[in-house]
Amino acid sequence: MTAFDELMGFQRDTQALAEIAGRLGWDQETVMPEGAAPQRAEEMAAMENILHARRIDPRIADWLSAIDKSDLSPVDAAQIREIKRARSRALKVPVDLSMAIARATSAAQRKWADARAKDDFKAFQPVLEEIVSLRREEAAALADGGDLYDALLDDYEPGASGQDIQTMFDAMRPRLVKLRDAALGSDHQPEKVIGTYPAGKQMKLSAKLARSFGYDLTHGRIDKAVHPFSSGSGLDVRITTRTNEADPFNCIYSTIHEVGHACYEQNVDRAFLLTPIGCGASMGVHESQSRIYENQLGRSRAFASWLFDRMEHRFGYAPASNADAFFGTVNQLEKGYIRTESDEVQYNLHVMLRFDLERRLIAGQLDVADLEEAWNTRFAADFGYEVDKASNGVLQDVHWAVGLFGYFPTYSLGNVYAGCLHEGLRKDCPDLDAQLAQGKASYATDWLRDKVQKHGALYAPNEVIERATGKPVSVEPLLSYLEAKFGEIYRI
Incomplete structure (x- = not known):
């Protein structure tokens, strides 16, 4: 196998795990028992820990350096572009912070639904304060001294400001x-x-x-x-x-x-x-x-x-x-x-x-x-x-x-x-x-x-x-x- 083949095989498993994490989110929003929310938050944090570790795996750098970029097709070049982008962002965010965000946002969904049903923003305020604080911290890690909001926007619309x-x-x-x-x-x-x-x-x-x-x-x-x-x-x-x-x-x-x-x-x-x-x-x-x-x-x-x-x-x-x-x-x-x-x-x-x-x-x-x-x-x-x-x-x-x-x-x-x-x-x-x-x-x-x-x-x-x-x-x-x-x- 070439370095590119090995990298794409590794990436395939990473993407598959990300899909599993997404399925946990779907389950949480549709059929999950209400009392399961605390455990689901830990499950989501554990999945984020695994995914984060794979995104910063040092072997990715070795594979990337071994690939002859001149031989890449446009499709392969796009794959490399996205792998580099994901790795660059993951390296900037500490794994503990990434897990904390996953845990907090998973737990927050039911708390938001309860507060919404009761029309009680004050009840949800402490939860949202924690999430905003965590995302500001993440944005600071990603921005390298630049605009914090732009760093978060780039997650959803690459290149926009x-x-x-x-x-x-x-x-x-x-x-x-x-x-x-x-x-x-x-x-x-x-x-x-x-x-x-x-x-x-x-x-x-x-x-x-x-x-x-x-x-x-x-x-x-x-x-x-x-x-x-x-x-x-x-x-x-x-x-x-x-x-x-x-x-x-x-x-x-x-x-x-x-x-x-x-x-x-x-x-x-x-x-x-x-x-x-x-x-x-x-x-x-x-x-x-x-x-x-x-x-x-x-x-x-x-x-x-x-x-x-x-x-x-x-x-x-x-x-x-x-x-x-x-x-x-x-x-x-x-x-x-x-x-x-x-x-x-x-x-x-x-x-x-x-x-x-x-x-x-x-x-x-x-x-x-x-x-x-x-x-x-x-x-x-x-x-x-x-x-x-x-x-x-x-x-x-x-x-x-x-x-x-x-x-x-x-x-x-x-x-x-x-x-x-x-x-x-x-x-x-x-x-x-x-x-x-x-x-x-x-x-x-x-x-x-x-x-x-x-x-x-x-x-x-x-x-x-x-x-x-x-x-x-x-x-x-x-x-x-x-x-x-x-x-x-x-x-x-």
Whole structure:
């Protein structure tokens, strides 16, 4: 065996162990007994200890030095790039700190859920203080004197910086606010969803929609969780959704969203299975898939007309007066607190709030004790009304409880990337609407598989989008799409 072969064999086992750790996380969020949380925290810490040791194993350096870089194919070079990146980051973080983060964030999930159920941020405050402290310590180790937040952001979107994100948000905010205010102030408002939708029927419809969008249930499954998510890669990719009998769109579009993530992982070239590039290129690119599945495809006029008929058949009555009205209903702008339930126009405003607060937390400019007040003040300023309870405010997302600082802005990056991809998709597939009107999403999902998903992490995030579209990444396609779509719906 060559040094490269030995390195990749070692890496394959590391990736397999990481998948096992991920499965423990899935289990914790879906079926784990509540009383098992303390033991699961220790199990997660033990897995992190093993993974950390493998990532800094001195043999990796020996193998890397023995490899003739001039003979590497582009795929092999990308594998080496990712191995070096992971090793460099792991060497900077002490194993005790890495284990402490894994232990604390695992234990925090149930504590967050309890505090959220009771609308009691004060009960969760000490837990979050510990997590913020640990992540600041990790960021300091990674940053080498640079920006702490950028060091964490790089985990989720390699090459991005807080300033890049701020510049993007500065370009988006004025047009989004203008569009939101015009829509909410319009004399023409879409119909609200009517009726009650049994949870069991919602789940059956969700399974049908998942298959329509290409989710392979022989290599996946759909379960329910408090916060919908996708987990796994390759041959085992699982998703969760949630139901609300008064709001079937919560389940429907959460499912389609998570299917976008899952299809990305299922469609990565099988030759990359259990290798460093056998996964999504970044969380921003990942989010581009979930958002384009959910919004540009799933909430399009064409697909909505098909979904209207399916819902009428499935539930026995229509959720709106007709298919045309239904298109407005599934895209309705409303005042609300919850990011995951927000419309396309206001969604990024929710992300901007979180980005600014978590950036200040990591920089030490905001204390956890003041976080709830800071959230409520900022929300009132951005949205024009007061937060009524913690579960609709600072406790609504699980991300900070599990230590995902630097993750939130990738949601908006995903929207921007999705805008670019949608523009390219429409250009290459001029009869897309005719397909979607028949409930056939494969025309679009096949394009996304070939242009984005099959490449895994072979290319850098921006390069993925630019290769797929032939254009540099820009906020313009997203903003133009939103202005055209909601201008039509609200007659503005």
